[in-house]
Amino acid sequence: MTTISKSKCGKCGNAFNDDKLYFQKHSGVKFCEECFIKDTKRKIRKNLGKDILKNHITIAVGISGGKDSLVMAYVLNEFFKQIPNSKIIGIMVNEGIEGFRNDGIEKGIKFCEKFGIEYHIATFSEYIGANLDEIVNIAKEKNMTMNPCSFCGVIRRKILNRVAIEKKCDYLAIGHNLDDISQAVMMNYIEGDIKKLAILGKSSNSDKFVKRIKPLSKIPENEVKLFADILKMDYHKAPCPYSCLSYRSEVSDIIDMLEEKHAGTMYSIVAGYERLLEHLEVPGDITLCEKCGEPSALKICKVCSFLKDLGLEKNSKF
Amino acid sequence: MTTISKSKCGKCGNAFNDDKLYFQKHSGVKFCEECFIKDTKRKIRKNLGKDILKNHITIAVGISGGKDSLVMAYVLNEFFKQIPNSKIIGIMVNEGIEGFRNDGIEKGIKFCEKFGIEYHIATFSEYIGANLDEIVNIAKEKNMTMNPCSFCGVIRRKILNRVAIEKKCDYLAIGHNLDDISQAVMMNYIEGDIKKLAILGKSSNSDKFVKRIKPLSKIPENEVKLFADILKMDYHKAPCPYSCLSYRSEVSDIIDMLEEKHAGTMYSIVAGYERLLEHLEVPGDITLCEKCGEPSALKICKVCSFLKDLGLEKNSKF
Numbered sequence: 001m002t003t004i005s006k007s008k009c010g011k012c013g014n015a016f017n018d019d020k021l022y023f024q025k026h027s028g029v030k031f032c033e034e035c036f037i038k039d040t041k042r043k044i045r046k047n048l049g050k051d052i053l054k055n056h057i058t059i060a061v062g063i064s065g066g067k068d069s070l071v072m073a074y075v076l077n078e079f080f081k082q083i084p085n086s087k088i089i090g091i092m093v094n095e096g097i098e099g100f101r102n103d104g105i106e107k108g109i110k111f112c113e114k115f116g117i118e119y120h121i122a123t124f125s126e127y128i129g130a131n132l133d134e135i136v137n138i139a140k141e142k143n144m145t146m147n148p149c150s151f152c153g154v155i156r157r158k159i160l161n162r163v164a165i166e167k168k169c170d171y172l173a174i175g176h177n178l179d180d181i182s183q184a185v186m187m188n189y190i191e192g193d194i195k196k197l198a199i200l201g202k203s204s205n206s207d208k209f210v211k212r213i214k215p216l217s218k219i220p221e222n223e224v225k226l227f228a229d230i231l232k233m234d235y236h237k238a239p240c241p242y243s244c245l246s247y248r249s250e251v252s253d254i255i256d257m258l259e260e261k262h263a264g265t266m267y268s269i270v271a272g273y274e275r276l277l278e279h280l281e282v283p284g285d286i287t288l289c290e291k292c293g294e295p296s297a298l299k300i301c302k303v304c305s306f307l308k309d310l311g312l313e314k315n316s317k318f
Numbered sequence: 319m320t321t322i323s324k325s326k327c328g329k330c331g332n333a334f335n336d337d338k339l340y341f342q343k344h345s346g347v348k349f350c351e352e353c354f355i356k357d358t359k360r361k362i363r364k365n366l367g368k369d370i371l372k373n374h375i376t377i378a379v380g381i382s383g384g385k386d387s388l389v390m391a392y393v394l395n396e397f398f399k400q401i402p403n404s405k406i407i408g409i410m411v412n413e414g415i416e417g418f419r420n421d422g423i424e425k426g427i428k429f430c431e432k433f434g435i436e437y438h439i440a441t442f443s444e445y446i447g448a449n450l451d452e453i454v455n456i457a458k459e460k461n462m463t464m465n466p467c468s469f470c471g472v473i474r475r476k477i478l479n480r481v482a483i484e485k486k487c488d489y490l491a492i493g494h495n496l497d498d499i500s501q502a503v504m505m506n507y508i509e510g511d512i513k514k515l516a517i518l519g520k521s522s523n524s525d526k527f528v529k530r531i532k533p534l535s536k537i538p539e540n541e542v543k544l545f546a547d548i549l550k551m552d553y554h555k556a557p558c559p560y561s562c563l564s565y566r567s568e569v570s571d572i573i574d575m576l577e578e579k580h581a582g583t584m585y586s587i588v589a590g591y592e593r594l595l596e597h598l599e600v601p602g603d604i605t606l607c608e609k610c611g612e613p614s615a616l617k618i619c620k621v622c623s624f625l626k627d628l629g630l631e632k633n634s635k636f
Contacts, residue, residue: 189507190576190583192590194597250579254572258508261568265508272510279512279597 011035026264060164065104068175090119096131129315344582378482383422386493408437414449447633
């Protein structure tokens with residue numbers, strides 16, 4: 001006969017089998033599943049604040065179909081369905097990556113339909129006349145050294161922003177979790193890029209940009225996954241075939257190693273960064289891109305200069 | 319017959335056996351010994367700047383006898399012996415660490431006498447009535463959890479500052495190299511300690527503190543060592559027996575790993591930090607310690623509160 005050891009949940013005080021409790025190392029608290037879900041929602045609510053959780057607000061939610069975006073959409077939907085005249089709209093961007101993106105989009109659609117969330121699907125082809133697979137091939141033919149991720153990232157962001165404006169959204173919610181943010185902060189610390197540090201944490205004041213919010217910025221990745229798994233959410237698990245995160249994954253390994261030895265490291269990196277941000281200003285030298293008219297650090301923004309190099313200018317909606 | 323391969327020095331253009339050339343990975347330049355020494359001195363001169371390298375300046379130089387302090391003293395002495403009415407004074411602090419510190423002090427004295435540098439030796443016993451070995455024993459008897467390094471660091475700094483004031487010095491030069499500084503910056507980034515980040519890089523404006531300078535802050539440790547070895551300097555090599563740098567050495571390993579893969583990482587960390595510093599202010603809430611009267615972040619400064627806990631208050635000169 002095996003004895004299953006039991007412990008108490010640090011929140012509700014009830015006893016549970018140990019395999020049903022989550023030990024949050026940095027706080028030293030054990031959570032039962034119900035209390036964990038409740039506590040995570042509380043943290044996300046606190047992170048959003050009262051300026052966002054109110055009447056007459058429409059939030060565009062970037063949905064990839066992965067765990068982060070679905071957990072974010074799930075929690076935001078719970079909050080906003082109780083607030084009159086406020087709502088969330090799911091926005092999916094289909095980059096056109098064979099054998100990958102359709103699965104994510106499918107999960108996203110199923111999720112939105114299950115929870116009655118309005119959604120919109122935008123495609124790279126529709127906005128720039130070519131999908132990512134085609135772009136990667138064009139770049140190869142032209143002998144351009146191009147990292148697919150860096151292209152995909154900026155164009156996806158531009159499309160999300162554009163759709164959020166068209167849908168008259170007040171905010172654009174992005175599913176970056178604590179791990180993502182601590183990695184981005186650390187990469188900029190290491191590269192000594194103060195301008196990027198400032199831009200990373202502050203919204204532009206331009207009316208051409210919908211204000212971005214990151215509701216999961218205080219939730220570590222393992223907890224986002226746990227949340228999704230406890231609620232049996234059906235999310236897209238495959239990694240992107242273009243995934244080229246070498247430098248980021250190096251930094252991620254370093255942070256994971258530190259977190260393992262010194263629980264709370266990711267929180268302290270991000271908390272320190274937020275205090276630092278109070279002293280930084282978003283660079284004032286932002287001008288308007290000569291091609292698309294959107295704010296840009298350079299004369300021609302990254303997306304427009306990519307499109308020019310690829311010979312895709314004429315089909316672009318930007 | 320073996321062939322020794324030769325290459326050109328990237329500075330003077332002369333050919334040397336490869337084992338006589340130093341390859342500086344981040345710049346891609348090979349240096350012969352002579353050009354390396356010259357270039358390192360140039361960087362230190364540039365780092366000091368014209369506000370420091372001028373007439374009527376006295377610099378207190380903290381000398382431990384290790385490679386960093388001796389290289390710093392050597393170069394500063396070369397610069398200042400050519401400037402009328404300016405000089406450097408070596409200051410050694412004997413903490414009283416059995417089997418360790420005397421060797422360092424001996425190397426420091428030999429060095430100063432060889433180069434005709436005025437020097438002064440201060441001891442923990444003289445200033446606080448006990449040496450570090452005794453303090454560690456007292457702490458043990460009192461069941462105090464005390465890290466010898468953190469005590470030694472603050473008291474050494476206080477003594478160096480006190481002697482520099484007594485000797486009417488304009489600056490106090492500390493031998494921290496690029497590795498030391500990038501580690502300290504990274505530790506504060508990770509801990510999210512913005513106050514310490516600001517204090518680390520800026521001098522207090524108080525007339526109770528001699529302005530600290532770090533002439534080697536742009537020279538990586540391996541280059542300081544190479545400089546000392548090329549000039550056949552006789553420096554103290556043993557590590558301190560109390561050396562308890564666990565967390566720092568963890569961070570040091572991380573930075574070394576990054577530097578190995580991405581040459582120039584230490585420079586980019588420190589350069590970014592310096593740009594950041596322009597946005598930070600040294601906290602204005604510095605008050606005077608109720609015991610010693612020196613500026614302190616708390617009512618009683620760290621040294622005075624250590625001394626109180628150890629029962630050493632009455633013998634202290636502070």
